Amino acid sequence: MRSMQGRVVASSGNKTVAVEVTRLAPHPKYKRRVRKKKKFQAHDPDNQFQIGDFVQLEKSRPISKTKTFLAVPLPVKSKKEKKAEGGEEASSSDLGIPLESQQQELQA
Structure with missing residues (x-):
């Protein structure tokens, strides 16, 4: 699975952030592209991300029941x-x- 980019919407606990990923998908009936959002729990080992930061999610081994992603800072262009x-x-x-x-x- 490729990495995803999203925005931190909550600091769920120690070393955990909730990241909202937005993607465009075709509507099943009308075939128009619509925005779909999904929240993922991600591991933040250094507690470095604040609410509103944009991060990249890397797939990793399961860290807990709901955490299977690692939050990484976006590369600066x-x-x-x-x-x-x-x-x-x-x-x-x-x-x-x-x-x-x-x-x-x-x-x-």
Whole structure:
């Protein structure tokens, strides 16, 4: 099974976090893609994750009755990778163009 990404929604106990994973699946009748959410219990050995953090879930051996995943921090993408994906437009500071407020300060 491949790893999944999700958001920490609860700190269930010592070394345990609840992670909500959202995926897109086709509706059985209407064939439109709908969001489906599922919560997984994951092992957090260092208690490093807070509510709202995005984590990656790695499959592991069963740790308890409900915990079979290990919570791992998401790898950080570099600016070059983000630009290659086209997800974000280049900001004005990246292009070397001052903002309007900065232009007014330069003229004054």
